[in-house]
Amino acid sequence: MLSPGSGNTVIKSKLISRRMFLLTAAKAVVMVGLVGRLISLQINQATKYKSLSDKNRFREWKLAPERGAIKDFFDTKIASSEPLYQLHLVPENAKDLDNLFVRLKAILNITDRKVSYLKRVIKKQKPWEPVIVSENLDWSDFSRINLFLHELEGVEPIVSVARTYPDNSSAHILGYVSQISAKDLQTKKYLQELAVPGMAIGKTGLERKLDEKIIGKVGYQRYEVNAFGKRIREIKIDEGQAGKSFKTTLDYEIQKYTNKLLKDKAAAVCVMDVYNGDIVSLVSSPTFEPNEFVHGLDKAYWNSLIKNEKKPLANKALSGLYPPGSTIKTLVALSALENKIIRPLDTFRCKGKIELYGEKFHCWEKDGHGIVNLRRGIQRSCDVYFYEVARKLGVDRLSETAKRFGLGKKVLDDFIEERSGVVPNTKWKKKFIGQNWYLGETLHSGIGQGYFQSTPLQLCLMTAQIANGGFEIKPRIIVDGKNDNLRNYLKHKNENPNEPLPTDLLVSNFDLKPLFKNQEHINLIKDAMFSSSNEPGGTSYRHRLENPKYTFAGKTGSSQIKRFTEAQREAEVKQESLPYKDRDHALFVAFAPYKNPQYAISVLVEHGGSGGKTAAPIAKKVIKKVLERHELRRSVNNKIGESV
């Protein structure tokens, strides 16, 4: 063993051992460090990392809730969530995509373009993310797919729910739903919690107004997911809550009827209960197909809507602004009576025109109406009479009355489309036009032309408030069981005919707000309107209803688009001979039945010429239909009264 150099070896060996000792000490220190790190991560910070791990592991998917229904006054659903048959495809589960598409093309009606679009989508997505092959299959296609399902691997027939409208008769007032946009998310607070990808929200009309409540509570599914976001298994599911359903004051039958009447016209009709403001019908024409909006709009259809000069997308009853024309004469007369400017029997002579302030003001009747008092002025719609009245009254007093009756302001709550219109006066002109008021403009205002702008809804409300004896009502479209004060008062009055209550007691006992100083004035206007519709010479006499059950009292009007030139006036150019765009808008307002008013109506026909010729016949038909259904409506109303 003791070989040469063994001493050397021993020294070397000792050196090695010494240095190894140092290394071992260093190792021990590192070991302690490692254990320390483990303690820190797995004991001290375990809670933090456990929650981070769960955050990794679980992901929640929101489930779109079922949208509440919108019903008409008789509980017919006019907007509902109906089952929808869709075809989804999970590319991961399909063995041979090309083959599958060939089979699908044979079974369904899928275009080549759609197929190549789907293939592009599939390429972009993860293989387990479904693509929608068909958004809305009819039942026969859906059952055919189910029949061939065994040979269509990867295809999933899905039953979903989607907004469905029975027809397009109420498209404007109901509005439509469509996919949430980025802008919606920014502007609408309630959507931030709700936002579910692919969920439809209300964009216009009632769908928009009621959106927050009708949309329901979002449910969610919690899944365990892997690092690539693929769902591994479901952990928990919360179905959410279907949205609240709403009952409206609309009558679906009348909506359908009116819509048919207005077909192909650019027109609007509004019917209102004169005592509680219930909007029985609100139709704008031409209409559009709201169902088309639910599943992403077809471009060609959209373009056809946009390019149509009759503007099918606009709700003309709420957002169309038209000069009220002669329909305002009711308020001009009322304002003059209330302000003691004229007495009912004061007369003016109409020679067909008057000259004032160096300007000629024409009556629509070229030869003049002769001696005209208030009743005759309204009956014949004599412009000269109202020039004189307006001149004496002044625009500021007129505007005060017009505003009191609901013109110049929005009358419904939260309708994005509704516009307020204009009731001009001297202050208004100074503020918005920056000029002083000319006296001639007062005369134009007196026959509802010039700066005056109103919506058909406002004109309907105006007429309703005249019809009900001059009390303020609040138009409503959602049934809420309130608003029956005026009917209660009438009931009280009928039951106690011998002890009429003084006006101020009416106000305090029935919470009514009279719009008049003397109710007799209101009755004078109503009587004049009756003569306009039911006495020879009246502007809508030709379209009267003689059955006293249906008899209505109305006022025609036409709102000028273009001023007649002197030459046209001389040549007695007829409205019908003008180009469509230059014809006057035809207006008609009325209430019925005259003896016991229940409903007010306003009819607008864009470029319809004169109100008496085009608007009044429509009003006549609608009034008859509405009154025929009156008993039915009252019976439902009484039931609602009981239940609330």
Add this chain to the structure above:
Amino acid sequence: MLQPRSIHSSLSFKDKLFSIDYVLVFSIFILGLVSILAMYSTDGGEFKYHTNSHILRFFVFFGMFLFISFVQIRFWHSTSYLIYILFFLLLLGVKYFGLTSSGSKRWLDLYFMNLQPSELMKIGLIMFLAKYYHRISIENINHLRFLFLPIVVLIAPIILVATQPDLGTALLIAAGGLTVTWLAGVRIKFFAFSGLAFLALLPIAISFLKPYQKSRILTFLNPERDPLGAGYQIIQSKIAIGSGGLFGKGFLQGSQSYLDYLPEKHTDFIFTLFSEEFGFFGSLFILLLYAVIVWRIVKIGNLTRSNFGKLYCYSFATAFFIYVVVNMMMVLGLLPIVGSPLPIMSYGGSSMMAIMLGLGIVMSCKVYKDTPVN
């Protein structure tokens, strides 16, 4: 004691069998079983490709380990240089015939397996230097003349491996080589000088780094820098280990690995997976097994008479320890991700083969502890 017989180096088979370190063999075997469990979990609780092939490799190379244990230490001593040269040639072979995968050329296709010679070089370098310092006399150790060869055999393979590029393995090879030179008695000043030289060259070295390597270092310094990119691995690994808590989520219940949040779970991050499923106590158990293995190797170094054996065992123990510690520090977020397998636990044939070869030579030192090597 047993001197007369040991001189003749004619031990009976029974003697050899008795002189094996059973604590070491047992520890390795237990670690192997644990690694199979972990691999089974990475396969989602099924015997799939990784598990089956890991089991096969473990038992084949465990057998090789036992076989090598009974080969005379004298044989390993005498062939050390040859073995180094063989491994070096294999590394050169990689450079010209290697397989490229994810941007680096590390493997040789041997038809029955893909060999990663850089793993073998970890052992080859230690063997070479252990023999070298065994042979030169103590006076000459610090002579510059005798430092020349060690520097060459150290630098040459490191450059080859680093340019594959595989920075992690290159550093681990360097760690093993430096350990031998340090233990052999090379003066500290040489290490200090070369350290300074290394620092001076660092900026140049950095300019040679691949963008992904730079990003790994930056990411290590601040893992939240880019949580979905380069920092993802460190963050997810820490989440997995931390969420394991005291007792772990349970066998086959590691959500982080089961749901694929954990990267490289078969190889570099196998400890993370085990730690997530078995918690702090499980991690401690693994740490303990490795400590026992290192301790037994050092103990064999103490027992063996030859300086070759001592140098080899001490250096291998230290290198083995460094492999373990570097891997664990990496997955615990204490070091940048350099790509270093955890000995025995990680999936990978070459690493398993190299470790078993290294352990076999250690055991051979034990069996022939009293036999002079030359």
